[in-house]
Structures are given as structure tokens and as C-alpha cells.
Amino acid sequence: MGAGREWLGGYFRPDYNDRSEQDILRSEVLDEFTDEIIDLYHAIKKEKDSFAELGIDFEEKAFYDILKALTIKYDFKYPEDKLLDLAENGYPPIDRDEVNKEIFEQAENFKKYQSVTSG
Numbered sequence: 263m264g265a266g267r268e269w270l271g272g273y274f275r276p277d278y279n280d281r282s283e284q285d286i287l288r289s290e291v292l293d294e295f296t297d298e299i300i301d302l303y304h305a306i307k308k309e310k311d312s313f314a315e316l317g318i319d320f321e322e323k324a325f326y327d328i329l330k331a332l333t334i335k336y337d338f339k340y341p342e343d344k345l346l347d348l349a350e351n352g353y354p355p356i357d358r359d360e361v362n363k364e365i366f367e368q369a370e371n372f373k374k375y376q377s378v379t380s381g
């Protein structure tokens with residue numbers, strides 16, 4: 263057996279210090295990837311628990327995040343406490359079935375009163 267090599271049942275394994283440049287690069291990429299995954303895990307965990315810090319539940323936090331994103335997207339300054347208040351009192355938003363029902367009722371009333379006033 264040569265110096266810097268270890269016999270592993272039929273083949274020689276190079277020592278750590280005898281690695282090729284490609285093996286070193288592969289190792290560095292894996293280390294970076296592992297660090298990014300760990301950072302992502304911690305960020306997700308922090309975000310998952312963030313609703314409790316704000317004193318709202320998970321669904322209200324989702325609504326709050328939407329409101330916050332809209333203020334950023336449209337460069338609209340809105341006080342943080344008002345966003346929280348909207349999230350707490352504005353969730354859940356009216357569902358579509360309720361909105362559609364109201365629209366149809368208004369259309370029927372419009373039709374009904376239009377025929378009364380015109381005929």
C-alpha cells in the first residue's frame with residue numbers, strides 16, 4: 263500500500279488530503295447547500311411562529327402578510343397597528359358565495375324596480 267492510501271476490500275481509497283479538485287469543489291457545494299437548507303429551516307420555523315408574536319392566529323397572519331405585501335407593492339404607507347387591526351377584524355374576508363348572492367339580489371331588485379318605475 264502506498265502512503266496516503268487506505269485499502270478498502272478491493273480498492274484503495276485516497277486519503278482526505280489526496281482528494282481531487284473536483285472532489286473538493288463538490289464538498290464545498292454540498293457544505294453551502296447544507297448551510298442554506300439549515301438557514302431556510304430556521305427562517306420557516308421563525309415565520310411559522312411569528313403569528314403568536316403578533317397576538318393573532320395563523321389565518322389572520324396570512325391575511326396580515328397579504329395586506330403588508332400590498333402596502334409594499336403599491337408603496338402605500340399604512341400604520342402597522344392598523345394592519346394588525348384589519349387582519350384581526352377583517353379575516354376571513356367575505357367568501358365568494360356570499361358576494362355572488364348579494365350581487366344577484368341587487369340585480370333582481372334593480373330589475374324589479376326598473377320595471378315598476380318604467381312601466
